[in-house]
Amino acid sequence: MAALVFPDFARRGDAEEELTITDPRTGEVVGTVICTGDGELRQTVDAARIAQALWEQAPAESRGRLLREAAEVIAAHADELADLTARETGQAQTDARACVFAGVAALRRFAELGAVHGGRSLAGVSTASDYTRFEPRGVAVVLTPWTDPVAVACGLIGAAVVTGNAVIHKPSERAPHTGLRLGRLFSDVLPPDVVQTVVGGPGVGARLVGDPMIDVVAHIGSSATGEVVSRLASVTGTHVVRANGGNDALIVDAGLDPRWCAREAARGAFANSGQLGTAVERIYVHRDVAEAFLTELTAAATQLNESGELAPLVDERMCAHVDEQIRDAVANGARVLVGGEPDPGPGCGYPATVLTGCTPTMAVMREETYGPVAPVQVVDDFDEALIAAGNDRYGLSATVLTGEIAHAQLAIAELQVGSVKINNVFGGAPGASSQPRRDSGLGFAYGPELLDELSVAKLVHLAAPGVHR
Template sequence: MLGMPGSVITTTRPVLLEQAAREHLRVHSPIDGALVGLIRISDETEIIDAVRTARATLPAWSGTSATDRGRRIRAAASAVRGVIDELAALQHAETGRPVTYARAGVLAGVEILERYAELGPVHRGRSVLGKQAAVDLTVPEPLGVVAVLTSWNDPVAVSCGLLGAALATGNTVVFKPSERTAHLGLRLAEVVASALPTGVLGVLSGDGRTGARLTAEPGIDLIAHVGSAETGRDIAEVAARAGTAVLLENGGNDALIVDEGVDIGWAAEQTARAAFAETGQRRASVERVYVHRAVAAVFQHRLAAEADRLAAGSGRFAETWPSDDELGPLVDRHSRERVHDQVSEAVAQGAWALAGGRIPRGPGAYYPATVLADCTPQMRVMREETCGPVAALRVVEDFDQALTEAAQDRHGRAATVLTASMSRAQRAWRELPVGTVRVNSVAGAGPGSDVRPRRGFGTGLSFAFGPELLDEMTAMKVVHLGLAVPGERPIKRVVTAMYGGEEEHDA
């Protein structure tokens, strides 16, 4: 076993190669294809037991004061901080993410846990105006057992956000991390659970079949999932039949508009950062780029030069992007094939690869930074999530066309506008039907300021890990307290003269 303490339901363990069978996950490094490890997949009995244990521990945990829950979560944050380097190394091994980025992601997870340790105790209901002889109020209560399923591309921060919000509000959790970050997910669960009472946090390991079985378990009250749109659709269907609450953030196809009048070199650098950083696998990565015809020729040339500068390399990375000269791998070769299929299909339909567009030789799952010109709205690379280092360019005649086409997004997650015009910036954030609009900056936002997608691939108010997520993790109960007691003398209001005026008091 991975040394899982009693506070975690132990359902997985690495095994020796000769013991491996079909019931084990094989995790390979996308850097060189080497085997990272083997982890046993949780079976049906373990899934049922995990949910039952979470249900059994729910009354005690929900009955714990919010202040004491906050102390526990703060201790969990401290424990995670103590293993930052270990978690970053695991993420690098399993996903190829540069260690510097991985450390930043772990630190973000620590800060999110600390945030919920503070926000949980001050989460509150409201009083409601009613009759004079009554008190009406709303009180937040835990939803119950929460199934948390997370993605591989920002695994620690996202997991800490969902776990922190669920635990702070008195829910118990069964956690199934992505199979692509199985070792990382198990270790993170072990560390967080070490600060919690036994059974409050359970962890399962497996692929999509394990997640599907978990979400179909009758004892689940809320499913919180960050991952692919396809998986999100399946979860939504299962939850609709069972009446289970859901929080989903699924996929993205974010747009970026390059307006006339901007500094072309700056715009190219911003676009490259948005599309290619972390190999285009961030939740906030830009995939569609709409360029004003007045600047299109020069911009395309400059962006292609930025892409050519980023070589798919051996995994050595500088401290900050975009000063590094190498691009990391995609998470696995299956993802690379999917990215390349979209690129090849676009080229066959008339797009031009100004940079990249070819699978490099050698081990690993590397793919070059790719710039596609002459893209049309009908191409899959413009309509579907790519999740790779690909910038699909479309030349537009004016800002109106850019806004119109950028808004044609079934995800509605985010969009970015680079413009020298304040009035156009105002139009963009008002008119684009997305959860987040960035103006003249492709990265950076205050804590809790990034909200969920607007369309069919997100439900719930916020996955930005701010105070709103606490509302989504709870059910509001309305309480009406009538003040009159049967047989008690009714209250009468008496008015008496006082200092030339009148005063009301009880008789």
């Protein structure tokens, strides 16, 4: 397939830096874009401020109606967006398409929620009215990752737009074509400059976040980038919402079917080659079931590797990062049961890998791997597993497989993470939201509460003149 070029939409401004994206499956060039330059960034922010002042005056129901129209346009282009996502990130076409429709669902959900997003009345004196009202923050910078790029962007953009903000979206430098096409589709429906797209690497994002004319930044991506975002925003006082990296633990309790536990572990660790924020990153298995569990997990990984269905890693840099963590683990005593070497040939394939004999000091247990790796540590009892799972600088989510209600309740109470899942690694209701802890983020980046994050509350006291009692 021919490489893509965006001469009108991407090649504007005064930037010289280019982004060339290659397909991680084949190594073929997907396309090249010119990064947004400083002059164009200034124009983009100024245009957003003008557009936002008009946009917030539109009734919430009207904003919701246009957001529903945008959802329908994006749904009509689902195949095109899924193809771009697959070519830029290596995600399977069917998974990419499902994620596009997850984004469409988020837009529809926020379109409905926006019209009923309101403050509350307060109990004051009978001769006056006291209430709070929500107002848009202003100009929102939305920084999104290359994983599920359409779904994540739609959630953040939809919530910002429906609450009356204007949006400047910078997609990941690993998926700029997808972000640009999505931005074009939003622009086809919404008023001019309500949603604008810029492209580039960390420098472009940093200049946007540090701009004193930005009112709120919503970032989903790595913890390292999230920390930079918070530091830059602290200088200007910009409100920050971020959902960042995780090192999600899976606890496998005694008394369960090892095959079922292994299937859950494989699903959590290997889905999209582990390139998910809520992927299983480390496993603590009870000694009573450890041998049978490892046998079944190894078989599941072997079957996945032989099927050819495993997605590649997004690029060579990610492949090298995953391989480095595995080599470090082996050098410090871990044993590879399956996988452990990059795939030969073109592209950035890495096999599903199972490690045993892992210890807390290994990088693969301490840091987010973001690859198809299942590192396993055997523990003597549930309490040991719970302590080990909680000893971490991240706090995104965790999963516990157990048949003991007391163990489930203990995990819910003691695990300091934003989301605890019992007996389902990817369980959760639509529209669910949580607050990640520690290095995993800040505030609500999903669900109805995101509308509050992208708004400011104003307290109103309304009294008649001359009446004060």
